[in-house]
Amino acid sequence: MVEIAARLGGLAPTQPRIGGLLIVERNVMVYRRTWMILFSGFFEPLFYLLAFGIGLGAYVGPVTLDGESLDYAVFVAPGLLAVSAMNGAFYDATNVFWKLRYGKVYDAMLSTPVAPKDVAVGETLWAVVRALLYSAAFLTVIGAMGLIESWWGLLALPACFVIGFGFAGAGIAAVTWMRTWKDFEFTTLVMLPLFLFSATFYPITVYPEALQWIVQALPLYHGVSLVRALTTGAVSATQLLNVAYLLLMGFVGTGIAGRRIDRLLLK
Amino acid sequence: MAGDNGQPLIHARGLVKRFGELVAVDAIDFDLQRGEAFGFLGPNGAGKTSTMRMIGCVSPVTEGTLRVFGLDPAHDGVKIRARLGVVPQLDTLDMELTVRENLVIYGRYFGLPRRELGTRADELLEFVELTERANDKVEPLSGGMKRRLTIARSLVNDPEVMLLDEPTTGLDPQARHVVWDRLYRLKRQGVTLLLTTHYMDEAEQLCDRLVVMDKGRIVAEGSPRELIESYSTREVVELRFDDSRPEDFSYWTDGLVSRVESLPDRVLLYTDDGDAASHGLHERGLVPESVLVRRSTLEDVFLHLTGRSLIE
Numbered sequence: 001m002v003e004i005a006a007r008l009g010g011l012a013p014t015q016p017r018i019g020g021l022l023i024v025e026r027n028v029m030v031y032r033r034t035w036m037i038l039f040s041g042f043f044e045p046l047f048y049l050l051a052f053g054i055g056l057g058a059y060v061g062p063v064t065l066d067g068e069s070l071d072y073a074v075f076v077a078p079g080l081l082a083v084s085a086m087n088g089a090f091y092d093a094t095n096v097f098w099k100l101r102y103g104k105v106y107d108a109m110l111s112t113p114v115a116p117k118d119v120a121v122g123e124t125l126w127a128v129v130r131a132l133l134y135s136a137a138f139l140t141v142i143g144a145m146g147l148i149e150s151w152w153g154l155l156a157l158p159a160c161f162v163i164g165f166g167f168a169g170a171g172i173a174a175v176t177w178m179r180t181w182k183d184f185e186f187t188t189l190v191m192l193p194l195f196l197f198s199a200t201f202y203p204i205t206v207y208p209e210a211l212q213w214i215v216q217a218l219p220l221y222h223g224v225s226l227v228r229a230l231t232t233g234a235v236s237a238t239q240l241l242n243v244a245y246l247l248l249m250g251f252v253g254t255g256i257a258g259r260r261i262d263r264l265l266l267k
Numbered sequence: 268m269a270g271d272n273g274q275p276l277i278h279a280r281g282l283v284k285r286f287g288e289l290v291a292v293d294a295i296d297f298d299l300q301r302g303e304a305f306g307f308l309g310p311n312g313a314g315k316t317s318t319m320r321m322i323g324c325v326s327p328v329t330e331g332t333l334r335v336f337g338l339d340p341a342h343d344g345v346k347i348r349a350r351l352g353v354v355p356q357l358d359t360l361d362m363e364l365t366v367r368e369n370l371v372i373y374g375r376y377f378g379l380p381r382r383e384l385g386t387r388a389d390e391l392l393e394f395v396e397l398t399e400r401a402n403d404k405v406e407p408l409s410g411g412m413k414r415r416l417t418i419a420r421s422l423v424n425d426p427e428v429m430l431l432d433e434p435t436t437g438l439d440p441q442a443r444h445v446v447w448d449r450l451y452r453l454k455r456q457g458v459t460l461l462l463t464t465h466y467m468d469e470a471e472q473l474c475d476r477l478v479v480m481d482k483g484r485i486v487a488e489g490s491p492r493e494l495i496e497s498y499s500t501r502e503v504v505e506l507r508f509d510d511s512r513p514e515d516f517s518y519w520t521d522g523l524v525s526r527v528e529s530l531p532d533r534v535l536l537y538t539d540d541g542d543a544a545s546h547g548l549h550e551r552g553l554v555p556e557s558v559l560v561r562r563s564t565l566e567d568v569f570l571h572l573t574g575r576s577l578i579e
């Protein structure tokens with residue numbers, strides 16, 4: 001007979017210091033086998049870059065930003081880099097929905113020492129990792145194409161971390177309110193205008209002043225503004241505001257997500 | 268093992284769980300000692316799962332006192348969960364991982380080192396006879412296999428107490444016996460078992476002591492034998508009729524049996540001597556379609572206490 005009880009001896013279970021890392025570990029175990037699907041998020045912005053930056057750019061001519069004249073591809077590439085970070089983070093949130101409502105993944109975790117806030121922190125971290133993978137690949141491509149004009153561009157990857165964090169936190173929090181897959185149609189309704197109107201494809205100065213204020217309140221605008229300043233070298237104190245906005249969004253989102261998971265699963 | 272100085276491992280007084288207006292657990296008291304196998308027996312909706320979830324620190328206590336290992340779930344949930352092995356009513360296996368990976372990652376949630384967990388996982392798979400399926404996905408496993416995997420998973424942290432919520436519901440008789448056998452072995456190795464069930468045979472097989480729950484309340488407590496002795500007679504005569512079922516039974520049974528329970532499909536006569544009773548009935552001229560004399564079970568106890576059967 002296999003003696004199963006009391007075999008661990010000195011291996012007393014302990015509470016992991018950062019419980020969130022265990023969630024990342026679990027996701028790595030899952031994606032070890034299905035890493036191919038990580039590609040889609042990389043190709044999407046690349047296609048946009050080819051279509052808009054190179055194709056359309058040939059007709060558009062240079063763009064004037066803060067008094068400086070830029071090639072259209074140089075202008076649009078950082079916008080798409082910010083988008084890749086946003087999408088990378090947000091795509092992952094749909095998996096959180098499945099795990100929360102159908103997969104019972106968190107139900108199992110919460111009967112161990114793992115706590116709801118660990119789940120929120122872990123899933124946010126994981127989404128940021130995914131965002132960084134896409135961004136790093138995309139960044140390499142635009143670097144190779146000569147679309148980065150400043151050494152500040154080295155900070156573009158940490159900037160994508162901040163963007164990923166903001167959207168991961170907000171995305172996971174948003175997902176906790178969704179009841180069915182149909183609710184995801186609303187996310188398209190939010191993400192698409194964000195993508196199109198956050199000064200991604202043209203400077204914010206094309207909008208009348210009132211509209212500019214609204215656009216400046218959008219999170220992706222801050223992402224685009226941050227990355228574009230870094231890759232073009234037009235860095236100013238505004239970028240601190242961009243970073244603060246995105247970090248705040250990430251922290252608030254993660255906090256809300258932790259509470260919501262607690263409310264939903266620990267009844 | 269942490270010394271408990273004779274204090275119970277689990278201690279509940281006036282424990283209440285409410286969901287809005289609905290009272291799921293209505294002021295129950297019980298104590299669980301180390302090494303015991305303790306059962307909650309009750310029909311659907313009795314409040315068994317609600318009680319288990321409060322003990323497992325995944326559902327806040329509405330009112331009353333609950334102590335697990337002397338700790339309060341409201342403050343020390345993490346410490347308590349580290350020492351429990353939980354088999355929830357519905358399996359919560361990780362469908363995106365293989366059988367073996369399920370055990371490894373679950374152990375990681377307890378902060379156990381990955382190196383040790385490989386060996387641990389293999390031992391546990393052997394214990395529940397799933398070694399051949401180690402690298403398969405969880406989804407295609409049969410219900411009984413999933414249940415065994417859930418039991419193996421709950422053992423990964425070498426728990427002091429196992430919380431088993433209907434460990435064998437939905438399994439075929441053979442699969443149930445395999446699970447019972449494993450639980451029995453664990454009990455012999457000194458693991459404390461707390462289980463819920465609506466199968467009286469399961470309760471009789473596994474539990475040293477049990478409480479009968481109905482509508483959120485504990486209606487009786489004791490060992491299976493004590494419960495049968497105090498709430499039922501030694502034997503039961505089961506009568507079935509075609510269409511000639513008599514209206515008034517007292518006419519036929521007066522003085523012959525101690526109690527009559529009339530169910531839609533059969534009539535139960537409670538007596539200490541079943542043969543004598545059925546003989547007596549025959550002499551009085553009552554001819555049912557079938558007569559069966561059997562020993563009293565917990566089912567009879569439950570019927571007597573609540574007027575309803577355990578499995579509806």
Ligand SMILES: Nc1ncnc2c1ncn2[C@@H]1O[C@H](COP(=O)(O)OP(=O)(O)OP(=O)(O)O)[C@@H](O)[C@H]1O
Pocket residue numbers: 267286289290291309310311312313314315316317318356465
């Ligand atoms: N999350 C919840 N929200 C609202 N009501 C609930 C919730 N969980 C349980 N209940 C209610 O509490 C009561 C007790 O349910 P519980 O699951 O504890 O019963 P049980 O004894 O485990 O039943 P079963 O044998 O069917 O598993 C039921 O009336 C149930 O509807």
Ligand SMILES: [Mg+2]
Pocket residue numbers: 315316317356432
């Ligand atoms: Mg239940």
